[in-house]
Amino acid sequence: xxxxxxxAGSEFYWLLRKLKAQKGLKGVEVVVVDSGSSDGTDTLAxxxxxxxxxxxxxxxxxxxxxxxxADAASGDLYLFTVQDAYPASDTWLYTLxxxxxxxxxxxxxxxxxxxxxFPRRDSELLYNAGVDTHYSFLGCRHNDRLGRMVERDHxxxxxxxxxxxxxxxxxxxxxxxxxxxxxxxxDLILGVRMxxxxxxxxxxxxxxxxxxxxxxxxxxxxRTFVDVLFLLDVFPDFSMPVVESVRGIVGGASALHxxxxxxxxxxxxxxxxxxxxFARRARRLAVDDAPAQPIHFGFEPLGPWLAExxxxxxxxxxxxxxxxxxxxxxxxxxxxxxxxxxxxxIDDHLAVEMRHAVEKTLASTMGALLAYAYxxxxxxxxxxxxKALYDMMLAGx
Amino acid sequence: MxxxxxxxxxxxxxxxxxxxxxxNHAKAAQRDGAYAEVLTVTVGEAPKVPAYTVDGVxxxxxxxxxxxxxxxxGYGEEAALKRRVERYLDSRPPFDAVHVMHAFRxxxxxxxxxxxxxxxxxxxxxxxxxxxxxxxxxVNGDLCAGPEGGAACAAFCTIPExxxxxxxxxxERLTGLLRxxxxxxAVSEYVAGRIRDQVPGLKVLVVGNGVDLLRFGPPxxxxxxxxxxxxxxxxxxxxxxxxxxxxxxxxxxxxxAVLRIVGPCYDDALxxxxxxxxxxxxxxxxxxxxxxxxxxxxFDILCVxxxxxxxxxxxxxxxxxxxxPALVSDIGNVAAVVAKHRCGRTVKATxxxxxxxxxxxxxxxxxxxxxxRKALPLPLRSEEEAFFYxxxxxxxxxxxxAA
Numbered sequence: 001x002x003x004x005x006x007x008a009g010s011e012f013y014w015l016l017r018k019l020k021a022q023k024g025l026k027g028v029e030v031v032v033v034d035s036g037s038s039d040g041t042d043t044l045a046x047x048x049x050x051x052x053x054x055x056x057x058x059x060x061x062x063x064x065x066x067x068x069x070a071d072a073a074s075g076d077l078y079l080f081t082v083q084d085a086y087p088a089s090d091t092w093l094y095t096l097x098x099x100x101x102x103x104x105x106x107x108x109x110x111x112x113x114x115x116x117x118f119p120r121r122d123s124e125l126l127y128n129a130g131v132d133t134h135y136s137f138l139g140c141r142h143n144d145r146l147g148r149m150v151e152r153d154h155x156x157x158x159x160x161x162x163x164x165x166x167x168x169x170x171x172x173x174x175x176x177x178x179x180x181x182x183x184x185x186x187d188l189i190l191g192v193r194m195x196x197x198x199x200x201x202x203x204x205x206x207x208x209x210x211x212x213x214x215x216x217x218x219x220x221x222x223r224t225f226v227d228v229l230f231l232l233d234v235f236p237d238f239s240m241p242v243v244e245s246v247r248g249i250v251g252g253a254s255a256l257h258x259x260x261x262x263x264x265x266x267x268x269x270x271x272x273x274x275x276x277x278f279a280r281r282a283r284r285l286a287v288d289d290a291p292a293q294p295i296h297f298g299f300e301p302l303g304p305w306l307a308e309x310x311x312x313x314x315x316x317x318x319x320x321x322x323x324x325x326x327x328x329x330x331x332x333x334x335x336x337x338x339x340x341x342x343x344x345x346i347d348d349h350l351a352v353e354m355r356h357a358v359e360k361t362l363a364s365t366m367g368a369l370l371a372y373a374y375x376x377x378x379x380x381x382x383x384x385x386x387k388a389l390y391d392m393m394l395a396g397x
Numbered sequence: 398m399x400x401x402x403x404x405x406x407x408x409x410x411x412x413x414x415x416x417x418x419x420x421n422h423a424k425a426a427q428r429d430g431a432y433a434e435v436l437t438v439t440v441g442e443a444p445k446v447p448a449y450t451v452d453g454v455x456x457x458x459x460x461x462x463x464x465x466x467x468x469x470x471g472y473g474e475e476a477a478l479k480r481r482v483e484r485y486l487d488s489r490p491p492f493d494a495v496h497v498m499h500a501f502r503x504x505x506x507x508x509x510x511x512x513x514x515x516x517x518x519x520x521x522x523x524x525x526x527x528x529x530x531x532x533x534x535x536v537n538g539d540l541c542a543g544p545e546g547g548a549a550c551a552a553f554c555t556i557p558e559x560x561x562x563x564x565x566x567x568x569e570r571l572t573g574l575l576r577x578x579x580x581x582x583a584v585s586e587y588v589a590g591r592i593r594d595q596v597p598g599l600k601v602l603v604v605g606n607g608v609d610l611l612r613f614g615p616p617x618x619x620x621x622x623x624x625x626x627x628x629x630x631x632x633x634x635x636x637x638x639x640x641x642x643x644x645x646x647x648x649x650x651x652x653x654a655v656l657r658i659v660g661p662c663y664d665d666a667l668x669x670x671x672x673x674x675x676x677x678x679x680x681x682x683x684x685x686x687x688x689x690x691x692x693x694x695x696f697d698i699l700c701v702x703x704x705x706x707x708x709x710x711x712x713x714x715x716x717x718x719x720x721x722p723a724l725v726s727d728i729g730n731v732a733a734v735v736a737k738h739r740c741g742r743t744v745k746a747t748x749x750x751x752x753x754x755x756x757x758x759x760x761x762x763x764x765x766x767x768x769x770r771k772a773l774p775l776p777l778r779s780e781e782e783a784f785f786y787x788x789x790x791x792x793x794x795x796x797x798x799a800a
Binding site: 271 | 425428430432433434455611615778779780787788
């Protein structure tokens with residue numbers, strides 16, 4: 001089991017105990033690749049008998065750390081997982097390994113597989129809705145899904161080739177012939193490379209890993225920026241809108257944020273319809289001449305950058321402001337559909353969750369459009385300011 | 398998926414363990430993308446607030462005949478309650494799965510589910526299905542092996558208002574509803590074993606109550622200057638054994654050790670007696686759920702001296718999460734768990750002398766206690782429990798769809 005770590009916190013103790021408690025396999029070796037923890041994560045791992053590989057924080061990348069861990073591991077199977085995950089039973093690893101070791105039939109034989117996630121008790125509404133959408137897209141919401149090469153377009157490659165490093169099991173020999181590549185989304189890249197060469201992969205919903213997030217709006221802003229750039233980089237057919245005006249993006253976002261700040265989900269109203277109604281209001285909002293306030297969703301470094309970028313932006317802003325508005329409304333409709341299926345009437349508790357989810361959706365939409373604005377410029381013509389945005393947004397994700 | 402939780406009482410009027418577990422399940426189901434709703438009952442023809450929400454979970458309340466204890470215990474049928482349950486179900490879009498968290502006061506609701514062939518799962522958190530006294534303790538205080546088809550109830554636990562044939566009828570009625578359930582889940586092997594003994598052939602799964610492990614970190618090093626601390630956590634009552642434990646501790650009087658008794662006490666006479674047993678025993682009152690990890694971190698050995706068989710004991714498992722070995726009664730699930738894992742010692746529940754001896758032993762054998770600590774099992778995490786149930790719900794939904 002290979003786990004990249006950085007300041008994993010007190011819950012890492014439980015993961016180590018759970019991994020050691022796995023039953024049904026001959027033995028379990030845990031390799032921790034720690035990138036400079038200051039909270040004792042590495043010593044805790046050593047105390048629990050793990051092999052610890054230490055690297056400087058500056059050396060970390062998702063691929064590099066995991067490749068190092070694999071090199072330090074001696075087992076026949078590699079299970080890549082993360083520091084804040086937790087297997088959902090003591091036979092979880094055995095259940096996951098069975099299709100690799102003893103498939104019930106040739107039809108079930110796969111080259112690698114991942115467990116799908118079961119949310120933690122502190123999971124956020126937006127994450128839950130996102131997982132629901134993503135797993136539905138992958139075809140593993142309620143069933144185990146076999147993935148294989150079907151079509152060469154990005155939708156097919158993504159839906160068929162998805163592996164997840166939250167819990168990814170792969171024979172050592174197979175892994176070493178591929179290894180992780182890329183600075184980011186190394187699991188999807190690995191899966192796509194494998195299905196292109198004829199391997200079959202599985203996303204398993206019958207053996208869940210407990211994992212989810214509850215992250216602030218600023219994380220969603222950055223994360224979506226990175227996600228979009230990754231998709232554009234890896235999938236040449238991934239289409240993107242033409243976005244030129246940072247002023248337009250931010251003008252739209254700040255007008256929508258003002259609308260959001262004045263919004264209070266009414267107690268007793270149906271949750272899904274309330275978000276849908278807010279989406280309709282957002283879609284009707286006039287944003288073409290919205291003043292661009294440097295809204296940064298708590299990501300402080302973005303404020304000064306926007307304060308410089310907005311006045312310097314000479315592109316026409318109307319189209320991009322409207323795109324910001326429409327994409328936000330589209331995303332809210334997805335959130336509304338999930339909320340409508342899951343929740344009944346709104347109470348104080350749910351209202352808080354809904355507000356958080358809506359604001360994070362806005363941050364995420366702005367992150368996507370900033371990524372399109374960045375990617376729409378060729379490397380040669382890209383101003384220094386946009387390069388600075390790229391470095392800022394990628395830091396820490 | 399639409400999931401209905403059926404429970405005999407709920408927040409905010411009641412806030413016990415079953416209510417908390419029900420809310421946890423419902424919220425976990427929501428996070429997993431399901432619609433979750435709670436159906437509960439209150440005394441009175443028409444509830445003052447028939448529908449409300451708790452932490453985003455919709456709750457519907459139906460009324461029950463005032464004060465008819467026999468009906469609540471499953472003796473006889475309240476036709477009006479049954480009609481209300483039917484009207485409630487008719488008023489809602491169909492549920493794919495129903496989880497009966499406790500059938501007390503709501504046997505009629507389970508009967509409606511069975512009649513309508515709506516797949517349901519029943520969780521057995523105690524022995525209500527086979528024992529109208531709920532805890533398998535006879536009126537005279539003796540442990541009961543089970544109802545023997547109602548014959549044991551008629552012999553040892555009669556209710557003045559109940560007809561002689563009522564006990565067998567209750568047994569048939571409630572165990573019949575277990576047999577018609579699509580899944581029967583016990584919170585412990587101990588409960589499952591008692592049920593299987595009394596309902597031959599019934600398939601009973603075991604899923605324990607999960608612990609919120611995120612609230613517990615790695616066990617901390619105990620302060621060197623802290624006295625050896627025996628701890629009790631829970632409602633302070635004779636049934637839970639607080640009296641026998643405290644008297645045992647006072648009799649053992651281990652040098653430099655203390656006994657902390659933490660939890661609400663509604664028995665003034667017991668509280669006075671405990672306070673009179675000496676300065677090394679403290680009675681500290683109730684504690685908020687969020688503070689439980691800190692309280693347990695202040696103990697060295699947990700004591701669970703219940704005089705009635707515990708079906709599970711969340712305190713014991715939270716104690717495991719806090720790194721605490723345990724001295725426990727020799728009855729119920731606590732005895733089974735401690736014996737299985739050798740992470741403590743079982744003690745004759747009712748014997749002050751036995752508790753004194755066990756406390757003396759634990760206080761004088763630090764190496765043994767350290768070995769108990771090393772053997773502590775890893776508790777089930779609350780999300781694991783939720784995941785197991787999510788699998789059960791999917792099975793129920795498949796049955797519903799097939800029907």
